[in-house]
Amino acid sequence: xxxxxxxxxxxxxxxxxxxxxxxxxxxxxxxxxxxxxxxxxxxxxxxxxxxxxxxxxxxxxxxxxxxxxxxxxxxxxxxxxxxxxxxxxxxxxxxxxxxxxxxxxxxxxxxxxxxxxxxxxxxxxxxxxxxxxxxxxxxxxxxxxxxxxxxxxxxxxxxxxxxxxxxxxxxxxxxxxxxxxxxxxxxxxxxxxxxxxxxxxxxxxxxxxxxxxxxxxxxxxxxxxxxxxxxxxxxxxxxxxxxxxxxxxxxxxxxxxxxxxxxxxxxxxxxxxxxxxxxxxxxxxxxxxxxxxxxxxxxxxxxxxxxxxxxxxxxxxxxxxxxxxxxxxxxxxxxxxxxxxx
Amino acid sequence: xxxxxxxxxxxxxxxxxxxxxxxxxxxxxxxxxxxxxxxxxxxxxxxxxxxxxxxxxxxxxxxxxxxxxxxxxxxxxxxxxxxxxxxxxxxxxxxxxxxxxxxxxxxxxxxxxxxxxxxxxxxxxxxxxxxxxxxxxx
Numbered sequence: 001x002x003x004x005x006x007x008x009x010x011x012x013x014x015x016x017x018x019x020x021x022x023x024x025x026x027x028x029x030x031x032x033x034x035x036x037x038x039x040x041x042x043x044x045x046x047x048x049x050x051x052x053x054x055x056x057x058x059x060x061x062x063x064x065x066x067x068x069x070x071x072x073x074x075x076x077x078x079x080x081x082x083x084x085x086x087x088x089x090x091x092x093x094x095x096x097x098x099x100x101x102x103x104x105x106x107x108x109x110x111x112x113x114x115x116x117x118x119x120x121x122x123x124x125x126x127x128x129x130x131x132x133x134x135x136x137x138x139x140x141x142x143x144x145x146x147x148x149x150x151x152x153x154x155x156x157x158x159x160x161x162x163x164x165x166x167x168x169x170x171x172x173x174x175x176x177x178x179x180x181x182x183x184x185x186x187x188x189x190x191x192x193x194x195x196x197x198x199x200x201x202x203x204x205x206x207x208x209x210x211x212x213x214x215x216x217x218x219x220x221x222x223x224x225x226x227x228x229x230x231x232x233x234x235x236x237x238x239x240x241x242x243x244x245x246x247x248x249x250x251x252x253x254x255x256x257x258x259x260x261x262x263x264x265x266x267x268x269x270x271x272x273x274x275x276x277x278x279x280x281x282x283x284x285x286x287x288x289x290x291x292x293x294x295x296x297x298x299x300x301x302x303x304x305x306x307x308x309x310x311x312x313x314x315x316x317x318x319x320x321x322x323x324x325x326x327x328x329x330x331x332x333x334x335x336x337x338x339x340x341x342x
Numbered sequence: 343x344x345x346x347x348x349x350x351x352x353x354x355x356x357x358x359x360x361x362x363x364x365x366x367x368x369x370x371x372x373x374x375x376x377x378x379x380x381x382x383x384x385x386x387x388x389x390x391x392x393x394x395x396x397x398x399x400x401x402x403x404x405x406x407x408x409x410x411x412x413x414x415x416x417x418x419x420x421x422x423x424x425x426x427x428x429x430x431x432x433x434x435x436x437x438x439x440x441x442x443x444x445x446x447x448x449x450x451x452x453x454x455x456x457x458x459x460x461x462x463x464x465x466x467x468x469x470x471x472x473x474x475x476x477x478x479x480x
Contacts, residue, residue, distance in 0.1 A: 231465045237472040237479035250430035254472045257424065257434045261468065322389040329389040331480060 031222045033077040035172075036139025037095060038221070039130065040067065040107075043123070043147035045087035046116040052178060054204055059178045061112050063146050066176065066207050071104050073217045082133055083107065086126025095137060123147065123187075124155030127164060134168045141168065142220050145191060146176045146203070149184025158190045165194045172197040174220050176206060233258055233338040235296070245291035247299050255296065258338060259303040265340075272297050273337045274314040275321070277330035282316055290314030296336050368433070371473055372423040375435040378471070378478040379421055383439065387415050392441075394459075399451050407447045410454035416440030416464060423473075433473035441465045 042048075048060045055062050074081075081098035083106045084091050093106035127145075134141060165171055175192040177200065179185040192198035199219045206213045218224075235258055238251050247255065262270065274289030274296075290313065297312035317324070322332035386392075397412045419438040426432055445462035448454035472479050 232467045234467065234469040236469055237474075250428065250474055251472065253426040253428045253431040253434045254470045256426070257436065257470045320391060322386070322391060326389055328385050332385065332389055 031075050031077060031224060033079050033222050034140070035079050035142045035221060037080040037082070037137045038098070038142040038144060039082045039084055039095075039133055041130070041143050041145045042067065042083075042085055042110060043087055043126075043145070043150075044085040044090070044111070044114065045123075045150060046114075047148050047150040048178070049114050049116050052204075053180055055207070058112070059148055060110070060114075062203060062207060063176070063178060064107065064110055064112060066203055066213075067107050067110075067146065068104065069213060070206075070217060071100060071107060073214060074098065074100065074103075074221055076100060077222060079221075080137065083110075084130070084133060085110065086129065087122055089126055089129040091133075095133065122154035123150070123157035124160040125153075127157050127160040127191075128155065130164055131167070134164065134171065140170045140172070142172050142174055144174045144176065144220065145188065147178065147188060149177060149179035149181075149186075149188040157187060158194075161191045161194050169195070171195070172220075174199045174201075174216075176201055176203050176216075178203045231340045233261060233340075235336045235338070238292075238296075238336055239334070240288075240292055240295075243288070245288070245295045247295055252299075255299050256303065258296075259300050259305055262300065262305050262309070262338070268340045269309045270311070271339045271341055272300070272310060272312045273319075273339060274312075274316075275319060275333060275335050275337060276317050277333040278317045278320070278324035279330065280317075282318075286314055286316035286318075288314070289316045292336060368423070368425060371433050375421065375423050375433075375471075375473075375478060378435070379418065379437050382437065382469070382471075382480065383415070383418060390415060397455060399454065402447065407449060408451045408454040409445055409447050410451070410457075410459075411443055411445040411462065412459070414442045414444065416442045419466070431472045431474050435471045435473065435478060437469045437471070439467050439469075441467055 042060075042063055044060065048063065049058055051057065052059045052062055076098055079098055080095040081093070081103055082091075082095040083093040083103065092109055093103065096102070130143060161173055165173070173191050173194050175188045175198065177185060177188045179188055189200050192200035199216060201212070201216050206216055235251075235254050237254055238247075240246075262268070272293045274291070274293035276285040276289050278285075280288075293312035293314050297307075297310055300310060301307050317333070320329075320333045321335070322329035324330050324333060392413050392415050394412050397410050399408060399410050401407070402409050416439060419440060421435065421437045423433055423435050426434055441464070442461055443463045443465070444459040446454050446457045446459045448456070
């Protein structure tokens with residue numbers, strides 16, 4: 001028993017250390033917005049204030065809960081956000097640069113309880129009303145319809161959405177469906193298919209599965225941009241001693257990082273270029289830069305980068321990156337560059 | 343039993359303190375890199391061969407036109423700091439930015455140099471720096 005407790009304690013130390021060390025990771029993907037604007041467009045018709053058969057709660061209550069959860073996940077990437085209800089049409093939040101706290105406050109204003117009777121669903125006219133908001137927006141707009149798909153008054157909502165898309169080709173319709181019958185589901189799916197850019201999701205699925213909700217938000221709002229494939233890699237802090245070309249141990253991490261980048265992109269071929277500042281004769285700088293480029297080439301080969309992918313050349317002082325007349329300019333010019341040639 | 347618990351408790355505290363100190367140190371180094379990269383981009387902007395003053399001229403591929411071009415320094419696209427196993431260089435910093443090429447074409451050098459210049463391409467530049475003796479080195 002004592003031994004078991006001892007080993008448990010040691011294991012706890014190791015797990016904790018490993019957990020904390022995991023946060024020492026380096027690169028992260030960058031979030032790039034897919035849209036310039038979005039309109040969250042919930043349905044407030046009578047049917048949305050009826051109880052959902054599967055969820056056992058009023059559909060609008062479930063929808064609000066879902067929209068609040070979604071709001072927690074939408075990254076603040078500078079797009080304009082608006083909140084409008086339909087059936088009947090109501091502006092809750094005018095387009096403004098999306099801010100999670102403000103948008104959350106706007107979502108709170110959606111009534112959780114309204115009358116059911118005599119409140120039909122003019123979904124088509126509601127969709128057409130989007131024109132008043134879209135006319136003031138520029139760029140790509142995501143319209144996120146949150147509805148049970150009931151459309152029992154007015155124009156055909158699919159036709160209305162198609163008309164909006166014809167007028168505003170940069171609009172994508174996304175749908176979060178609380179539909180409970182095939183006809184309603186079909187209407188909502190058709191709306192999400194307009195333009196070939198929309199996403200359709202069942203509200204019940206998004207409520208039950210955080211990953212599904214995260215994916216929905218990602219699909220609508222942003223793309224992840226990984227580090228760009230480099231075209232030129234500049235190795236800095238490689239200060240060869242006078243007339244020397246050997247690699248010092250303190251430079252190895254920089255060279256190792258360069259080698260790692262090359263290994264991550266095995267399809268690229270490179271030229272390793274040695275460059276100098278203008279101090280010294282042109283002929284001397286030319287020879288020196290060739291030796292230094294070769295030193296880096298040899299180091300990369302030793303680190304496992306295929307020799308056939310690389311070539312080493314020296315350019316001496318002939319290709320400055322900065323003005324050699326200044327001390328800072330000369331420092332910028334003293335470098336080894338790796339140029340991707342294909 | 344208490345004696346058996348003292349050693350792991352001490353180990354946990356020491357490890358947590360060391361990891362915490364290391365994590366703080368990496369944070370400070372990363373913050374320093376944030377400052378350094380701004381200064382570096384400023385140096386490049388001031389001393390780099392950018393702008394119409396440093397225009398170059400060449401023939402087009404088919405030889406029928408003269409192409410005048412110059413580069414501008416673009417935006418920083420990203421950066422990161424990475425811990426290494428080296429005591430002499432405990433961190434490397436990686437900075438990504440763009441260079442933008444502007445070109446103008448004409449039948450003669452004089453006409454090409456006059457413009458108008460249009461963006462002809464962008465080059466992704468990755469610069470790798472080392473951290474030594476408490477500072478970022480270039």
